[in-house]
Every structure is written in C-alpha cells, then in structure tokens.
Amino acid sequence: THYLFIVVVAVNSTLLTINAGDYILYTDWAWTSFVVFSISQTLMLVVGACYYLTFTGVPGTATYYALIMTVYTWVAKGAWFALGYPYDFIVTPVWLPSAMLLDLAYWATKKNKHSLILFGGVMCGMSLPLFNMVNLITVADPLETAFKYPRPTLPPYMTPIEPAVGKFYNSPVALGAGAGAVLSVTMAALGCKLNT
Numbered sequence: 001t002h003y004l005f006i007v008v009v010a011v012n013s014t015l016l017t018i019n020a021g022d023y024i025l026y027t028d029w030a031w032t033s034f035v036v037f038s039i040s041q042t043l044m045l046v047v048g049a050c051y052y053l054t055f056t057g058v059p060g061t062a063t064y065y066a067l068i069m070t071v072y073t074w075v076a077k078g079a080w081f082a083l084g085y086p087y088d089f090i091v092t093p094v095w096l097p098s099a100m101l102l103d104l105a106y107w108a109t110k111k112n113k114h115s116l117i118l119f120g121g122v123m124c125g126m127s128l129p130l131f132n133m134v135n136l137i138t139v140a141d142p143l144e145t146a147f148k149y150p151r152p153t154l155p156p157y158m159t160p161i162e163p164a165v166g167k168f169y170n171s172p173v174a175l176g177a178g179a180g181a182v183l184s185v186t187m188a189a190l191g192c193k194l195n196t
Contacts, residue, residue, distance in 0.1 A: 011072065031172040034136075038129040038176035039183060045069070045095045046124050046184045049102050050116060050191030059107035066099035094135045098128045102188075117188040125184030129176030 048069075049062035105120035106112075
C-alpha cells in the first residue's frame with residue numbers, strides 16, 4: 001500500500017506538471033496560471049515527499065521522490081516532441097531544489113517530524129514559485145514559442161495574444177510563495193499523518 005501510494009502521487013504530480021507546461025501558451029492568463037500551477041505542484045510535491053521521507057526515515061528520500069517526478073515527466077512529455085516542441089520548453093525539473101530543502105529540514109532537526117512539517121513545508125512552499133519563475137526565464141520566449149508551435153487542438157478563442165502583465169497580480173512569485181507556504185504546511189502534515 002505504501003509503495004502504491006508513492007506511485008499514485010508521483011503519477012498525479014506528473015500529470016499536473018504536464019498541465020503546468022501549458023500555461024506558457026495561454027499567455028493572456030500567464031501570471032494567473034503561474035500562481036495556480038505553482039501552488040498545485042508544491043502541494044503534490046510536499047504531500048508525496050513528506051510521506052515517502054517519513055516512511056523511510058532517511059534524509060535524501062524527498063529529493064529522490066522529486067527525481068522520480070522529474071523522470072516520469074520526461075517520459076510522459078517525450079510524446080510532445082512529435083508536435084515539434086523544443087526540449088527546453090518541455091523539461092521543467094523545478095521540484096528538486098525544493099525537495100532538497102525538505103530533506104535539509106528533516107536532517108538538520110535530527111528527523112523531527114514537526115520541524116519537517118513546519119520548516120520544511122514553509123521552505124518548500126516559498127521556494128517552488130521562485131524556482132518555477134527562474135525556470136521560465138531560462139526557457140524559450142513564451143510568446144515566440146506559442147506562435148511558432150501552435151497547439152493543434154487550441155480553439156480560436158484561446159489563441160495566444162499579447163500578455164497583460166500585472167493585470168491580475170503585481171507579483172505572481174510573491175503570491176504563489178505566500179499561499180504555497182501556508183498550504184504546504186497542511187499538506188506536509190497530511191503526508192506525515194498517512195504513515196501513522
């Protein structure tokens with residue numbers, strides 16, 4: 001049951017990530033989607049990584065879990081090459097550094113579950129939107145990519161248009177980090193609780 005849960009969460013994380021890759025194309029909603037997808041990815045990472053980490057009791061397991069998520073995503077998104085998407089647009093291994101912070105919190109507090117929940121949850125929730133934005137800065141220009149590689153199934157009303165940056169939020173990273181920090185603590189507690 002334990003390992004089945006780990007696989008299920010990792011697969012769901014992968015599906016979320018594939019969806020998160022799409023927000024770059026819907027450029028008018030880019031910042032709104034960035035916040036929503038950053039939070040969703042953070043929560044999926046935290047619940048699975050904390051479960052796996054406290055299940056094994058070995059610091060480093062959260063990073064290993066994030067690596068599983070990354071590899072799953074690479075495999076799943078391999079099909080996107082058929083649509084002509086560039087490699088740097090597809091691969092987004094943004095969970096690894098956030099998972100390392102979970103491991104660090106667990107290791108530094110001598111395997112204290114409550115510290116993992118509080119410190120690890122906050123650090124993971126605050127860091128992932130930041131790493132996600134850094135990742136977006138390093139990939140191909142979203143608008144250029146959207147026009148160069150149009151989605152075959154994209155309806156006319158979803159055609160990418162010039163983004164209204166700041167229209168929805170002044171700082172998507174700050175909003176994502178703030179909400180993620182609060183919600184991740186809850187999900188970290190859930191991940192730990194599933195082992196008891």
